[in-house]
Amino acid sequence: MTDILAAAPASSSATSTTYTVPQERKIVTAIPGPKSTELHARRLSVVSSGVTSMLPVYIKKTNGAIVVDVDGNQFIDLGAGIGVTTIGHTESSVVAAAVTQTEDFIHTLFTVTPYEEYIRVAELLAEHTPGDFPKKSVLINSGAEAVENGVKIARKYTGRRAVAVLDHAYHGRTVLTMAMNYKAAPYATGYGPLASDVYHAPSSYPYHDGLNGADAAARTIAYLEKVVGATDLACLVVEPIQGEGGFMVPADGYLPALQSWCTDNGVVMIADEIQSGMGRTGKYFASEHFGWVPDLVLSAKGIAGGFPLAAVTGRAEILDASQPGGLGGTFGGNPVSCAAAVAVFEAIEANNLLAEGERIGATLTAGLTVLKDKYDIIGEIRGRGAMIAIELVQPGTGDTTKAPNAAAVSAISAYAAAHGVLLLTAGTYGSVLRFLPSLALTDALITDALSVIDDAMAAL
């Protein structure tokens, strides 16, 4: 492990200096432990088997970058609840804001009697999403609901029917969004009929397609023009860095080329920043890395530090095309979630958390590069900031077929879990390990987690 230590940049900081849980990995029982095993048995009799858990350890407490289970095991959390606790678990300012708001009022319903916190979140989103033009927002509860609303809003504005997405996309589990995912299984299997007028266009996946941004965009546009027809297309929904698909970073120029085609053809281009947004990648929104200014931005996951909240934000004239009463919902923009979201925005500014995203990206990439030199199953390291992935290939195929190695991904994530590291998998072919930690993850914890992954790879 000394080589990984040496590769790590010297600076190491965290978002907060006081933690309620020591920031260290500690395994004290078998994984899962006896109390988790007991809870799991109870769960099996009352929770739908359609709802699965990556790791059946049941959680008692979290703080910073550490998750503690009911048996007292402490895990380094490299997943942050899939990119939700982006500024750290139970971040003190988020907790304080939520407690205060809970004591003041928990619910009135913005569409009955409104409140300032909703307005403040919309102001902050207008300020921090890409683009220098008047913006408006609608707040809802979940990522999939943001996607659904983005599609509704674009259809209303354009008066058109068709929705386009990219290969390898993931947009949710509702009846519309399951049709927008690339993978039918497990998200859509048996749940049809699927929503109509959803088209899957080729994406930019440089590691496999070898295309530059202009050529990849030309391929996508040719599909949209031939298969869909520009005049029927309401919106193109794109994750700037694809999440579940495997953290594919598009080739330079790809996203701005699609945006300018959309603008020229009256198509609303929507950034699904649900996983990549809210400071995770070293910028507020990942679109900024690519010089992309979307018409609409969808946020959810990390927006409220773990409270359920989502938003559609974008050009005022597009948001205002909807008729009064056409948008909203009972829990949309819940006051406690909004207060937490305001605290998240303030913490990003006050603690300079965009720099923490860059630090984590640099430390992770340096450490993973050492591992890549050591193990030829690491085909590619990619991502931005605290959104980094490695794609694993069959031994010896890194320069040729790049054949996916899902077995190694499963084995490594299982080994990591047993040794106190929560490591998410991803990828259309299950061949990607993704690092999606909170910005509270210290360099020391990164080094420790990478040493476990090093051991896991050696054990293969």
Ligand SMILES: *Cc1c(COP(=O)(O)O)cnc(C)c1O
């Ligand atoms: C998680 C996710 C969604 C769906 O969000 P939910 O809150 O789970 O409904 C949509 N798009 C992307 C890119 C996501 O990562």
